[in-house]
Amino acid sequence: MQVSLTVNGREVTIDAPPHTLLVQAIREHLRLTGTHVGCDTAQCGACTVHLNGRAIKSCNVLLAQVAGGNVTTIEGIAQADGTLHPMQAAFKECHGLQCGFCTPGMVMSAIDLCTHHPKSGEQEIRALLDGNLCRCTGYQNIVKAVQQGGEAMASQAASA
Amino acid sequence: MGASDFAKLPHIGEAVRRKEDVRFLTGAGNYTDDVLLPNQAHAVFLRSPHAHAAIKSIDTAAAAAMPGVVGILTGADIDGKMGGLPCGWLINNPDGTPMKEPPHPILAIGKVRYVGDHVAMVVAETAEQAKNAAEAIVVDYEVLPALVSVADAAKKSSGVTIHDAAPDNQCYRWTLGDKAAVDAAFAGAAHVTKLDLVNNRLIPNAIEPRVAVAGYNRAGDEYTLYVANQNPHVERLLMTAFVLGLPEHKVRVIAPDVGGGFGSKIYLYAEDVALTWASKQFNRNIKWTAERSESFLSDAHGRDHVSHAEMAMDKDGKFLALRVHTDANLGAYLSTFATAVPTILYATLLAGQYTTPQIYVEVDAWFTNTAPVDAYRGAGRPEATYLLERLVSRCGWEMGLGQDEIRRRNFVREWPYQTPVALQYDVGDYQACMDKAQALADVAGFDARRAESEKQGRLRGIGYSSYIEACGLAPSNIAGALGARAGLFEAGEVRVHPTGSVTVFTGSHSHGQGHETTFAQVVAARLGIPVENVDIVHGDTGRIPFGMGTYGSRSISVGGAAIMRALDKIEAKAKKIAAHLMEASDADIEFAGGEFTVKGTDKKIPFGQVALTAYVPHNYPLDKLEPGLNETAFYDPTNFTYPAGTYICEVEIDKATGEVKIDRFTAVDDFGTIINPMIVEGQVHGGIVQGIGQALMENCVYDRETGQLLTGSFMDYAMPRAEDFPVFKLDTVCTPCTHNPLGTKGCGEAGAIGSPPAVINAVLDALHPLGVKDFDMPASPARVWEAMRKAQAAA
Numbered sequence: 001m002q003v004s005l006t007v008n009g010r011e012v013t014i015d016a017p018p019h020t021l022l023v024q025a026i027r028e029h030l031r032l033t034g035t036h037v038g039c040d041t042a043q044c045g046a047c048t049v050h051l052n053g054r055a056i057k058s059c060n061v062l063l064a065q066v067a068g069g070n071v072t073t074i075e076g077i078a079q080a081d082g083t084l085h086p087m088q089a090a091f092k093e094c095h096g097l098q099c100g101f102c103t104p105g106m107v108m109s110a111i112d113l114c115t116h117h118p119k120s121g122e123q124e125i126r127a128l129l130d131g132n133l134c135r136c137t138g139y140q141n142i143v144k145a146v147q148q149g150g151e152a153m154a155s156q157a158a159s160a
Numbered sequence: 161m162g163a164s165d166f167a168k169l170p171h172i173g174e175a176v177r178r179k180e181d182v183r184f185l186t187g188a189g190n191y192t193d194d195v196l197l198p199n200q201a202h203a204v205f206l207r208s209p210h211a212h213a214a215i216k217s218i219d220t221a222a223a224a225a226m227p228g229v230v231g232i233l234t235g236a237d238i239d240g241k242m243g244g245l246p247c248g249w250l251i252n253n254p255d256g257t258p259m260k261e262p263p264h265p266i267l268a269i270g271k272v273r274y275v276g277d278h279v280a281m282v283v284a285e286t287a288e289q290a291k292n293a294a295e296a297i298v299v300d301y302e303v304l305p306a307l308v309s310v311a312d313a314a315k316k317s318s319g320v321t322i323h324d325a326a327p328d329n330q331c332y333r334w335t336l337g338d339k340a341a342v343d344a345a346f347a348g349a350a351h352v353t354k355l356d357l358v359n360n361r362l363i364p365n366a367i368e369p370r371v372a373v374a375g376y377n378r379a380g381d382e383y384t385l386y387v388a389n390q391n392p393h394v395e396r397l398l399m400t401a402f403v404l405g406l407p408e409h410k411v412r413v414i415a416p417d418v419g420g421g422f423g424s425k426i427y428l429y430a431e432d433v434a435l436t437w438a439s440k441q442f443n444r445n446i447k448w449t450a451e452r453s454e455s456f457l458s459d460a461h462g463r464d465h466v467s468h469a470e471m472a473m474d475k476d477g478k479f480l481a482l483r484v485h486t487d488a489n490l491g492a493y494l495s496t497f498a499t500a501v502p503t504i505l506y507a508t509l510l511a512g513q514y515t516t517p518q519i520y521v522e523v524d525a526w527f528t529n530t531a532p533v534d535a536y537r538g539a540g541r542p543e544a545t546y547l548l549e550r551l552v553s554r555c556g557w558e559m560g561l562g563q564d565e566i567r568r569r570n571f572v573r574e575w576p577y578q579t580p581v582a583l584q585y586d587v588g589d590y591q592a593c594m595d596k597a598q599a600l601a602d603v604a605g606f607d608a609r610r611a612e613s614e615k616q617g618r619l620r621g622i623g624y625s626s627y628i629e630a631c632g633l634a635p636s637n638i639a640g641a642l643g644a645r646a647g648l649f650e651a652g653e654v655r656v657h658p659t660g661s662v663t664v665f666t667g668s669h670s671h672g673q674g675h676e677t678t679f680a681q682v683v684a685a686r687l688g689i690p691v692e693n694v695d696i697v698h699g700d701t702g703r704i705p706f707g708m709g710t711y712g713s714r715s716i717s718v719g720g721a722a723i724m725r726a727l728d729k730i731e732a733k734a735k736k737i738a739a740h741l742m743e744a745s746d747a748d749i750e751f752a753g754g755e756f757t758v759k760g761t762d763k764k765i766p767f768g769q770v771a772l773t774a775y776v777p778h779n780y781p782l783d784k785l786e787p788g789l790n791e792t793a794f795y796d797p798t799n800f801t802y803p804a805g806t807y808i809c810e811v812e813i814d815k816a817t818g819e820v821k822i823d824r825f826t827a828v829d830d831f832g833t834i835i836n837p838m839i840v841e842g843q844v845h846g847g848i849v850q851g852i853g854q855a856l857m858e859n860c861v862y863d864r865e866t867g868q869l870l871t872g873s874f875m876d877y878a879m880p881r882a883e884d885f886p887v888f889k890l891d892t893v894c895t896p897c898t899h900n901p902l903g904t905k906g907c908g909e910a911g912a913i914g915s916p917p918a919v920i921n922a923v924l925d926a927l928h929p930l931g932v933k934d935f936d937m938p939a940s941p942a943r944v945w946e947a948m949r950k951a952q953a954a955a
Binding site: 031032033034035036037038039040041043044046073074075078084088091092093095097098099100101102103104107122123125126127129130132133134135136137138139140141142143 | 177178180181182183184185186187188189190191193194196365366367368369417418419420422449451452453671672673674838839841842844845846847848849850873874875879880881882883885887888911
């Protein structure tokens with residue numbers, strides 16, 4: 001089965017069996033290994049990517065379902081010159097990551113969160129991060145990073 | 161350089177942002193599952209669906225004929241060709257006889273002993289083909305009765321024998337302390353407080369599942385194993401020397417970026433061995449990645465103790481003696497360090513922060529038909545702290561003393577302090593931690609907050625925990641005397657490059673701890689160079705001299721100390737080069753801020769010039785000194801380090817639902833010298849959340865009859881999420897460690913050790929008015945609600 005879609009701004013056509021999951025296509029066919037698999041029940045959120053501007057768990061979607069879609073992974077959010085996305089920068093600044101395994105999914109969720117629920121307070125952010133597990137950080141610095149990253153995204157959007 | 165001079169250097173105590181973050185934030189990390197070797201095949205393990213069964217036959221013929229299958233291995237294929245998994249710590253019974261050490265085969269031979277036990281390995285071109293073929297293997301099992309809970313094992317009435325070598329399923333009995341002296345103290349006590357406790361079983365759940373990729377190169381007769389592991393040299397040592405009988409130099413173990421460990425990736429697992437061996441048999445590179453459900457079944461679990469504790473006191477609440485009996489569940493087989501956890505790492509900590517003069521501990525360790533149990537964040541020390549700190553709060557309540565007062569009356573105040581359970585604490589200030597924690601937690605305002613909660617129909621309680629841990633494992637000679645079958649030093653190599661930048665090769669392994677930054681700060685501070693000019697290499701037996709790895713909060717205090725020793729050698733040699741260049745005597749050279757100076761003159765040269773001279777030795781004392789600036793050191797500590805602190809938790813309980821909300825959590829820790837406070841705080845946050853996770857939600861449950869794992873997914877095993885926590889309040893006290901060159905004590909496990917009893921003491925404090933006197937973790941809504949209802953019914 002051939003499926004064409006856009007990944008990180010590039011049009012790709014993937015030849016894969018019909019039951020291929022989006023995360024398998026991303027990791028194994030496109031070798032974009034920043035998107036991780038941490039569970040088999042769509043609970044942990046390590047595989048979170050954006051599909052047409054919304055965060056989804058790519059372990060829970062078939063490649064076939066995203067034909068023609070626009071997918072962004074963690075590899076696609078920094079600028080070409082290496083300048084980090086404001087959310088990536090905030091995670092670094094706030095020490096919002098330790099082992100880094102949940103981080104790509106966490107950052108992709110955080111960007112979605114701040115795009116669709118701007119100006120969320122600490123409690124809302126905690127509630128909205130429900131779909132992403134982190135075993136290292138205790139979440140405190142992740143929440144701080146999302147607040148700071150969200151503010152940076154808002155001011156970037158305002159000045160754009 | 162001494163610890164007090166070290167603490168004053170630039171970059172020490174600075175919240176340097178992490179050097180490793182950019183790769184993790186951009187998806188450029190290199191975790192083991194990201195490794196793709198040429199011609200790579202995939203392995204799947206067929207696991208036992210039964211907790212206890214005899215294997216009557218295995219038929220792999222149909223499976224072997226399935227598409228893409230490269231090969232299949234069962235116990236019969238490996239029997240006699242390799243050893244079983246070794247246990248790294250020998251524990252002796254009181255009569256001097258050794259513990260029972262039944263074989264731990266790489267693939268089950270004749271019998272399976274827990275749900276998830278390895279029955280066969282299938283290797284195929286794709287993981288999917290391997291999985292399909294595994295389903296076609298026909299295993300004829302004769303299901304046997306299972307022994308699941310440690311309480312049932314201790315009754316010795318199950319009639320089940322898991323290993324022939326241990327007919328009553330007991331691995332060992334172990335005791336520590338002077339029983340007669342304890343009995344005498346109890347006889348003269350004004351009051352005795354008694355407590356029964358269960359330390360609930362946990363599943364580590366690092367977000368990266370276990371994974372390995374093994375390859376074999378015929379040209380050099382060499383193996384390479386990529387594995388998500390916390391101590392690649394130990395993995396190699398155990399696998400080559402004890403299981404496969406291979407020479408170590410023919411096996412390279414690489415633990416690249418590792419997505420969290422928490423203990424569960426210390427051990428040599430059967431999958432790692434099977435893959436390595438099969439890579440030669442099948443002449444293929446082979447990858448295996450655990451699915452989360454396999455992680456639940458087969459990663460080494462944590463905790464699982466059932467204990468009875470008694471404290472004897474005088475009329476003023478002064479502790480006279482402590483008596484403890486613990487039944488510990490070791491699971492079906494002995495994992496790498498399983499036997500040390502409920503003994504050496506547990507009973508020796510039962511003095512806590514107190515001057516209890518006599519302590520006697522008995523530990524019975526049992527085999528059960530459950531996954532192997534081993535060290536999980538804290539390893540023995542959380543079990544000791546939970547028992548002691550629950551007991552101490554209860555002592556306070558029974559004596560009519562506050563939770564703070566009972567602790568203050570018994571704190572150790574003089575150093576060094578020799579406990580009655582083998583350890584000697586070098587330094588601390590427990591009063592200061594308590595004072596600071598109480599101020600930060602606004603304990604003075606608690607009564608008003610409790611009244612406000614009551615008005616709103618909620619119960620409020622406050623809980624204390626004053627923990628101590630023994631970190632920086634360990635003086636090798638002491639560990640050896642206690643049964644360790646390995647040394648516990650650390651190695652570090654400092655390679656100064658010709659232009660003055662530095663690469664450090666450390667035997668410590670970072671899987672979230674930020675060593676690439678913290679260790680770089682140490683080197684930058686010592687050499688007076690920018691942190692950016694220092695790179696840290698870890699996790700590769702092919703590049704690093706040796707290593708004992710990362711666990712037990714040992715990395716900075718042992719691994720960092722090894723780097724400090726190597727830096728001492730670098731500095732000594734560089735001074736000689738500088739002396740030659742400035743035509744001065746070696747003894748007159750001083751080094752500070754990256755510059756060598758001649759005492760009493762204005763002569764100086766920068767570190768970079770000395771580095772260049774070492775590699776371009778045109779003007780160089782070649783008759784006295786080798787060129788180059790590259791030094792290795794091995795550091796073996798002289799004592800454990802003793803981080804300690806006081807944690808205060810405040811909970812609110814919804815009377816209608818039993819839901820426990822952590823309203824405030826305050827942690828004051830003494831980690832000695834802190835190199836990067838940002839990273840240290842992050843470690844404490846993570847530890848606290850794992851500790852609160854144990855106290856409120858996490859619980860590994862096996863069906864007591866069948867041994868089926870009932871909490872085998874993230875939908876059944878409650879993992880802590882962001883919404884479950886308030887913002888923690890942290891502070892520190894600093895009494896530098898007296899016996900390592902950094903003054904550090906380690907911070908990786910404190911949060912997980914200190915927090916569970918603080919939470920449960922708070923829950924009990926809240927529930928006391930209803931008549932609830934005791935409560936076992938986890939304090940999930942259903943369990944709290946039931947406890948409230950039972951107490952009300954009894955009232």
